[in-house]
Amino acid sequence: MATIRDVAKLAGVSVATVSRVINKSGYVNKETEQSVQQAIKMLNYEPNKVARGLASKKTETIALIMPDISNPFFAELARAVEDVARTYGYTVLICNSDNESDKEQTYINVLKKRYVDGILFATHSLQAADISAMNDAGIPLVILDRAPAEASCYVVRSKNYEGAKLAVRHLLDAGCKKIAHIYGPQDTATGKERMLGYEDSVRHFDWFSPSLMVPGHFRINGGMDAVEELMARHPDVDGIFAGNDLMALGAMKKLKQMGLSVPDQVALCGFDGIELTVITEPELTTIAQPIYDIGALSTRLLVKKIEGVAVDNQIYEFDVELIARGSSRKDMKTP
Amino acid sequence: MATIRDVAKLAGVSVATVSRVINKSGYVNKETEQSVQQAIKMLNYEPNKVARGLASKKTETIALIMPDISNPFFAELARAVEDVARTYGYTVLICNSDNESDKEQTYINVLKKRYVDGILFATHSLQAADISAMNDAGIPLVILDRAPAEASCYVVRSKNYEGAKLAVRHLLDAGCKKIAHIYGPQDTATGKERMLGYEDSVRHFDWFSPSLMVPGHFRINGGMDAVEELMARHPDVDGIFAGNDLMALGAMKKLKQMGLSVPDQVALCGFDGIELTVITEPELTTIAQPIYDIGALSTRLLVKKIEGVAVDNQIYEFDVELIARGSSRKDMKTP
């Protein structure tokens, strides 16, 4: 591989000039630039990223720290992140935190030693203290799914609260008389806000009881277990709003196993809009977030921040959308 | 951040000695080592990976090039890769090729400029020429799902042919009288070998016809379309072996939409064993590969190769396992 020195020699200039040409920094005479470009072409020269990283402390690398890439939500997100990062010439490192903050700390530490340019956090174990520590360390970050207030950095999120209300209203419209909620971890903004949206929508009904809310840990199995407990407590539940699609998928499965038909006996609505919501029969009604767009915007923001481009808001909030499908079409069956 | 020079100064030794200590290379007196360690602790020193990368041309980074991380199979694989890589102190870069060889070439080029230590290929657009080019360039690689013969480097794969035979036999045992196959891309070893396994299992039956084989492109939609075409051609098909789980999931969906019951009217078997095979009702019967183990072993092999440790075989072939579930339990319903 040719080095900058080879190019300089061939073009009959100094390495500084070559550097100026490839970085478009500083003035350089049209003609000399031409000959440098020619030399570059001749030698098929491409700057070494590692050397550049050491000298400039910029590696054109970003890291995506998330709980688990094998969770379809994060896999879809990661795809968007990588797509956008690539268009900017950035490369992406993946980190699975399992939401354990020590793992996360270890990653952060490693990433610093690697001169990673910025970090995209899609995990909730990150503490406010960590955020300001990163800020102090001067390492740009963008955080997903934080509460609006917590922002001392860019936050990209969806309207969880409104989405939850949308879900409940939809189930009511579909004719549900008693709606339960399977909730996600309450130390996450998503879990908390979606639950609050549910509560605020139903607390005034006389059928409401706090025991209609059951945890499901955002996982398929969690959804299954939750349904079991729920139907034991309240056999008359005829609608369930799950805090994410995986739990809703688990719920659907368990309901069918219990011989309860979806949506006729129990209508179901999830949250997120992952692609797999269409593989069940009936398909899963869900409150969809624009997952790809979220990943894409987050990455774009991160890159802007890294490159020192000013961006207006600190918080970007996406609208969510009800996608009504078979799992909640009670109305169509009861004319 | 402290540098190696700071440590050397504090410990009263040269940077070379510090380097020896942190790399455990060469001899160094117990006592000096102690004081170096102490200085390291005092300063909270951690070697800078970028500088080390430039000097040694080893970055402790590997890349995973695959078609698409949002495909659950690859997401599960990526999780395993990252887990194992981390235990060795390696970091993983993700690359989505969409099986387009120009994207792949671009990645390879970028990865070289970044001194990536090794590459794990889980994509089939890589040509034999590329493989030897990489070999010549001295960059270690491990390839997934190649044919045994193609190996001029480490190959990790599963018994696709045998698995396909297993699938067909299982469907026959379940009472199927006419079994179709939805096949994956024929430029992939997996697609090809699984189809061959199917053909060799059924070609001697008088009901067999090549029109029982329909392409599904390894995708959900492909599986759906395939079923539509298949049932139009052969309404009496009562068993389908799909070349992967996503197509099988699509097939199940379409069958239900067409009012055909699974498994009673059509039994179904997929291939891969992704986690999502359990979310449908009935659950999907599948020929499971040990996806996590495959990713884990591949990574381990790659790291060994990078670190110059001798490993015996060039080809590692995993057994597959029939997981018989609801989608093929015809027998249980017809006593």
Added chain:
DNA sequence: GTGAAAGCGCTAACAG
């Protein structure tokens, strides 16, 4: 406009 030179932080001969 351009070049010389001093690093970035670490590794790896080569002496001693």
Added chain:
DNA sequence: CTGTTAGCGCTTTCAC
């Protein structure tokens, strides 16, 4: 066993 020194390939003052 340990220190000196010359890079790795590039960026970036600072003169000219």
